[in-house]
Amino acid sequence: MRRVVVTGIGAITPVGNDIETMWNSITNGVCGIDYIKKFDTSKLKVTIAGEVKDFDPTKYIEKKEVRKIDLYCQYAIAAATQAVEDSGIIGKIDPTRFGVYVGSGIGGMNTFVSQCENMFNDKKISPFFIPMMISNIASGNIAIKYNAKGVCLPIVTACATGTHSIGEAFHAIKNGYADAIIAGGAEAAVNPISIAGFSSCMALTTRNDPTCASIPFDKRRDGFVMGEGSGIMVLEEYEHAINRGADIYAEICGYGNSCDAFHVTAPEPEGECATQAIKIAFNEANISDDDTIYINAHGTSTHLNDKIETIAFKKAFGDKAKDLYISSTKSMTGHMLGAAGGVEAIIAVLSVKNGIVPPTINYSEPDPECDLNIVPNNAVNANLTVSASTSLGFGGHNSCIVFKKL
Numbered sequence: 577m578r579r580v581v582v583t584g585i586g587a588i589t590p591v592g593n594d595i596e597t598m599w600n601s602i603t604n605g606v607c608g609i610d611y612i613k614k615f616d617t618s619k620l621k622v623t624i625a626g627e628v629k630d631f632d633p634t635k636y637i638e639k640k641e642v643r644k645i646d647l648y649c650q651y652a653i654a655a656a657t658q659a660v661e662d663s664g665i666i667g668k669i670d671p672t673r674f675g676v677y678v679g680s681g682i683g684g685m686n687t688f689v690s691q692c693e694n695m696f697n698d699k700k701i702s703p704f705f706i707p708m709m710i711s712n713i714a715s716g717n718i719a720i721k722y723n724a725k726g727v728c729l730p731i732v733t734a735c736a737t738g739t740h741s742i743g744e745a746f747h748a749i750k751n752g753y754a755d756a757i758i759a760g761g762a763e764a765a766v767n768p769i770s771i772a773g774f775s776s777c778m779a780l781t782t783r784n785d786p787t788c789a790s791i792p793f794d795k796r797r798d799g800f801v802m803g804e805g806s807g808i809m810v811l812e813e814y815e816h817a818i819n820r821g822a823d824i825y826a827e828i829c830g831y832g833n834s835c836d837a838f839h840v841t842a843p844e845p846e847g848e849c850a851t852q853a854i855k856i857a858f859n860e861a862n863i864s865d866d867d868t869i870y871i872n873a874h875g876t877s878t879h880l881n882d883k884i885e886t887i888a889f890k891k892a893f894g895d896k897a898k899d900l901y902i903s904s905t906k907s908m909t910g911h912m913l914g915a916a917g918g919v920e921a922i923i924a925v926l927s928v929k930n931g932i933v934p935p936t937i938n939y940s941e942p943d944p945e946c947d948l949n950i951v952p953n954n955a956v957n958a959n960l961t962v963s964a965s966t967s968l969g970f971g972g973h974n975s976c977i978v979f980k981k982l
Contacts, residue, residue, distance in 0.1 A: 580749045581982070582825040583665065583756075583817050584810030585922045586658025588651045590626035590803050590909050594658065598919075599926050602905055603955045605937045609786045609801050609910050615768055622775050623784045625766045626803030626910025644704045645717065646684035651806035651915070652714035652762035653721065660722055663810040665756055668820045675727035675757040676719045677745040678808060679737040681914030681969070683711030685765045714762050726754045734969030735874070737761045738807060738917025743831035743857075743977050745811050755816045760808035760918030774802060777841060781877065790911075792875035792904035792936055793882050793950045795943035800876040803910030807918025809925070826925045826963070826979040830861030836972030843880055843968060847888035850974045854892040854966065857976035863962055865896070870933050870958065872920045872965040873950075875904020876911050881968060886946045888966075901958055903936045903951040917967040921977060928963035928981045932956075 587594070590608030591601035601608065609626045617623040628651065633642045636654040645653070656678065660666060665674075687708040691701055707713055712730035719728050727748050731741045738761030745759035774780045781789050781799035790801040817824055832853035836844035843850065863869070874885055882904075890897045905923055906912075912919055927933055932955055939952035964978045 578750050578752065579814035579827060580746050580811050581814050581817050581827050582809050582925050583812045583822045584659040584663025585825065585925065586655040586662060587805065587807045587919055587922055588628055588631060588654050589805040589919055590628055593628065593631055602908060602923055602934045603932050605908065605935050605954065607786060607908050607937060609790055612766065614766060620768065620771055621782050622771050622780050624786055624789055624801060626801060626912065627766055628805050644708065646687040646708040647764035648680050648684060648762045649714045649717055651764055652678055652808065653717055655760065655762065655806035655808040656718045656758050659808045659810050660758060664822060665810060665812065666722065669756050671723045671725040673726050673755040674722070674724040675745065675748065675754040676715045676724050677729050677731065677741045677757050677759040678715045678718055678762060679731035679741045679914055680711045680714060680762050681732065681734045681737045682763060682765045684709035685770055686767055689767050689769055718758055724758065727757065733973040734971055735911065735913055735916055736967040736969035736973040736975045737914035739921065739965060739967035739975040739977055740833060742809065742811070742918065742921050743833060743975060746828045746831050749811055749813050756810060756812040758808060759811055760806065761914040762806035763913040763915040764804045765913060766802055766804050771802065779878065788938055790877045790907050791938050792877045792907050793943060793946040794939050795941040797877040797879060797882060799878055800906065801910035803912040804915065805912050805919060806915050807922050809922060824982055825929050827982050828977060829980050830857040830978030832856030832976040834974045836974065838972050841970050843884045844972065845884065847884045847891060849972070850885065850888035850968060851891040853974040854888060854976045857964065857978045861978040861980065867962045868958060868960050870901040870924065870927050870960050870963045872924045873902050873904045874966050874968045875906055875936065877906065883945045885966065885968065886948055889948060897948060900949060901933045901951055902948050903934055905934055907937045917965060917975065920965045924963040924965045925979050928960045928979055931958060931960055933958050
């Protein structure tokens with residue numbers, strides 16, 4: 577089987593709109609969660625989110641085209657542009673062997689909201705409404721921009737979207753269907769109806785204090801904080817990357833995918849299928865007992881997720897679970913939904929490359945049910961050889977991807 581490596585990364589996040597800023601924020605415990613600035617929240621129970629700040633789409637998209645592209649797609653194009661430029665792959669790959677796997681959990685929700693308002697107020701519906709709204713259009717636009725004529729598969733698995741996109745891209749390259757794929761996720765759903773909807777299904781915290789709202793694995797946790805943005809990486813076949821002299825961040829070497837088949841929002845209470853996804857990924861990666869492992873956990877700050885994810889880690893790793901470095905960077909970014917897996921995969925890659933484990937910030941009250949090493953409050957240096965990222969989505973979607981240091 578062919579080996580696959582990461583040769584480019586890009587991110588738009590609540591803690592920075594480029595890789596350097598994002599990574600510095602994540603390793604220094606900077607919180608990107610704050611009171612919502614985009615709209616009036618006076619009628620909502622939830623008034624905080626992890627909003628992207630100071631984003632300028634014209635750095636990546638022609639000004640006249642911006643109005644035709646939903647914000648989630650703007651984020652995706654921006655992160656993809658960063659990743660592709662970082663990789664240096666353009667002009668060095670057969671377009672028919674170049675693919676795009678970029679998904680979104682929700683798609684063009686802001687466009688959907690604005691056009692519904694137009695309809696209700698007897699205003700004209702934009703001719704761009706449908707292509708702006710649909711969840712596949714980020715992949716389409718990125719493929720158009722980079723003449724990527726190979727495999728193109730936008731994945732929609734709620735909060736597991738980014739991780740599944742990267743994992744499926746990895747397998748597509750490994751099995752010979754492409755030589756390189758732009759992969760990840762994007763989301764822009766911080767708007768009144770999304771906040772109200774997630775709040776109504778009891779998913780969001782109503783603790784409207786940015787310093788203690790997103791607190792994964794803390795006993796006080798009571799719901800997640802919505803975030804937004806995009807995380808994209810360029811995956812490439814190892815020999816193809818070596819032959820063109822590419823810089824390599826890490827090798828992607830394992831991917832697991834399973835479904836709880838249990839409930840539309842609640843995770844299966846014994847964590848059996850989440851465990852299965854983790855085991856599949858680590859078995860494919862062929863990890864040894866001597867490896868030092870960091871896992872960027874899904875860690876949403878909901879009571880059930882963090883408890884059951886802890887159970888899954890214990891079942892997957894047995895006695896070795898206590899030796900894992902685990903953290904949830906959602907404590908800083910909030911939950912970026914379909915973008916979460918892409919950004920968290922990038923963090924996992926940078927962690928194993930640089931030997932730094934980012935913290936779970938604002939942690940103060942231990943939970944006996946979440947008793948693993950969640951790296952509280954401050955980053956630590958570690959001689960990491962392996963990193964991973966896990967994502968669990970509404971509908972019971974479980975995913976895990978594994979990276980090795982080269």
